[in-house]
């Protein structure tokens with residue numbers, strides 16, 4: 615009996631499943647987004663990125679239906695002046711470690727908001743990692759991080 619077709623089928627199945635298996639290495643917790651005052655069309659989103667895998671991963675892109683533009687930003691201190699700028703090369707999440715998106719540091723900048731973000735609501739965002747691929751999260755709209763971190 616020729617088993618080659620069966621092995622080929624298992625191989626194809628593994629290739630189909632592999633991206634979703636890898637995606638479990640990276641998880642996101644404590645996501646929150648600042649509510650917007652009237653007429654303000656941009657805001658910042660924060661979260662903790664966890665990497666349970668054995669190799670470094672990297673947050674390389676962000677997207678949100680609610681915003682025309684989503685970017686990875688960092689806050690830098692230049693001679694006492696705080697300034698935000700897009701991050702070149704993304705945010706590294708070390709193997710077996712985590713990375714923080716938090717006020718004063720890395721954050722997701724949402725601009726061109728299509729609707730207001732109300733306190734207590736939530737915003738759906740897709741975080742794209744170099745190895746783990748897309749991770750979809752819901753960030754709660756609040757003035758400070760959720761207590762469950």
Ligand SMILES: [Cu+2]
Nearest residue numbers: 658687698723
């Ligand atoms: Cu920013």
